[in-house]
Structures are given as structure tokens and as C-alpha cells.
Amino acid sequence: MMTQRGLLIVLSGPSGVGKGTVRKAIFEEDGIDFQYSISATTRQPRIGEVNGEDYFFVSREAFEEKISNGDMLEYAQYVNNYYGTPKSFIDETLASGRDVFLEIDVQGALQVKSKMPEGVYIFLTPPDLTNLRERLVGRGTDSQEVIEKRVTAARDELKQMINYDYAVENDQVVFAVERIKSIITAERLRVARVFEKTL
Numbered sequence: 001m002m003t004q005r006g007l008l009i010v011l012s013g014p015s016g017v018g019k020g021t022v023r024k025a026i027f028e029e030d031g032i033d034f035q036y037s038i039s040a041t042t043r044q045p046r047i048g049e050v051n052g053e054d055y056f057f058v059s060r061e062a063f064e065e066k067i068s069n070g071d072m073l074e075y076a077q078y079v080n081n082y083y084g085t086p087k088s089f090i091d092e093t094l095a096s097g098r099d100v101f102l103e104i105d106v107q108g109a110l111q112v113k114s115k116m117p118e119g120v121y122i123f124l125t126p127p128d129l130t131n132l133r134e135r136l137v138g139r140g141t142d143s144q145e146v147i148e149k150r151v152t153a154a155r156d157e158l159k160q161m162i163n164y165d166y167a168v169e170n171d172q173v174v175f176a177v178e179r180i181k182s183i184i185t186a187e188r189l190r191v192a193r194v195f196e197k198t199l
């Protein structure tokens with residue numbers, strides 16, 4: 001019997017918009033049955049971050065070796081560090097029929113879209129840039145210099161919203177979570193109908 005491939009769900013948007021916060025809130029809900037793809041990065045862990053849970057923290061050399069070996073579905077250099085999505089987890093999970101959830105930056109999401117256009121691409125947007133800067137400052141994890149680099153990158157990233165399937169405003173986390181869950185429910189139904197027609 002043919003197995004229906006899992007659905008690839010990509011949540012993206014500028015740094016500080018709240019992707020991680022919204023993703024964690026979604027995964028804390030009951031009945032969530034998709035798998036989170038843990039990214040690799042060369043950035044130093046922040047206080048409280050756990051290797052293998054938040055990221056796979058690796059050296060620059062190890063990351064570059066993974067790129068050469070073709071082990072990354074996508075990768076990006078963001079504010080002097082590499083970030084990337086290990087490919088084998090995505091391939092194996094989708095092939096087993098389970099849905100995968102990626103939370104990645106805009107450069108990476110567009111690379112994935114060019115390879116896997118059948119995925120669902122969701123752009124999380126802030127109410128405005130002032131609000132975005134306030135969130136980065138409020139998070140307290142980056143220097144003023146890094147925050148300015150992230151806000152500058154955000155100006156360009158917001159122009160890419162048009163290349164996504166959906167834009168979701170993160171005005172309040174609970175509302176953003178509900179909007180994203182509705183999108184996923186509708187997309188799962190659509191994909192299941194398409195699959196039924198192929199049987």
C-alpha cells in the first residue's frame with residue numbers, strides 16, 4: 001500500500017518576530033503530531049539552551065564538512081554564523097508519513113521552497129519594525145550592534161513575504177498560534193484529498 005508523504009510546514013520571518021515563542025506554544029498544545037526539525041548552528045548557545053533540543057551546536061569546521069557532504073537541506077549565514085537544516089531527518093520523517101515543522105530564517109525558507117514547493121510556507125510578521133526592535137531588546141540576548149544588524153536584515157526580509165503561501169501577524173501569541181493551526185488543518189485536508197485521488 002502506498003503511504004501518503006508527510007506535510008512539510010515551514011515557519012519563517014525576521015529574527016525577533018516570535019517564531020520560537022509561537023512554535024513552542026504550538027508544540028505545548030495537546031494532540032500535536034508533527035515533528036520539529038532541530039537545526040544545526042555555529043552560534044554559541046545562549047543561557048538555558050540545550051544541545052540537541054534547541055539546536056545542534058557545532059564548530060564552523062564541522063558545519064562546513066556537512067555542507068560539502070550534502071548533509072544540509074538548506075543553510076544560511078546569518079549575522080556571522082551558519083544555520084542549517086539536517087537533510088536526512090526531513091527525508092526520513094516525510095517518507096514515513098509524518099509531518100515536519102521547520103522554524104528557519106527567510107534565506108533558508110526560500111531555498112527549501114525552491115527544492116520542495118509542495119510544502120506550506122508561513123511568514124510570521126511583526127505589527128511593525130519598532131515593535132520588532134522592542135522584542136529583540138526585550139529578549140536581552142543580543143548586543144545593540146547585533147540587534148541593529150537583525151533589524152536591518154528584517155527590512156529586506158519583509159519584502160520576501162510575497163513569496164510565501166501565508167502571512168500571519170504575531171500581534172499576540174495566542175492569536176498567531178490559532179491562525180497557524182487553522183492553516184495546518186486546512187492544508188492537511190487539502191493534501192489528503194489530493195492523495196485520495198491518486199489511489
Ligand SMILES: Nc1ncnc2c1ncn2[C@@H]1O[C@H](COP(=O)(O)OP(=O)(O)OP(=O)(O)O)[C@@H](O)[C@H]1O
Nearest residue numbers: 015016017018019020021135138139170171172173
Ligand atoms: N506576540 C508577542 N508579543 C510580544 N512579545 C513577543 C510576542 N511574540 C514573541 N515575543 C517576544 O519577542 C522576543 C523574540 O521572540 P523569539 O525569540 O521567539 O523570536 P524569533 O523570531 O524566534 O527570533 P530568532 O529568529 O532570533 O530566534 C521574545 O522575548 C518573546 O518573548
Ligand SMILES: Nc1nc2c(ncn2[C@@H]2O[C@H](COP(=O)(O)O)[C@@H](O)[C@H]2O)c(=O)[nH]1
Nearest residue numbers: 015039075076078083084085103104105108
Ligand atoms: N536558514 C536557517 N535559518 C535558521 C535555522 N535555524 C534557525 N534559523 C534562523 O536563524 C536566525 C537567528 O537565530 P538565533 O537562534 O541566533 O536567534 C533566526 O531567524 C532563526 O529563525 C536553520 O536551520 N536554517
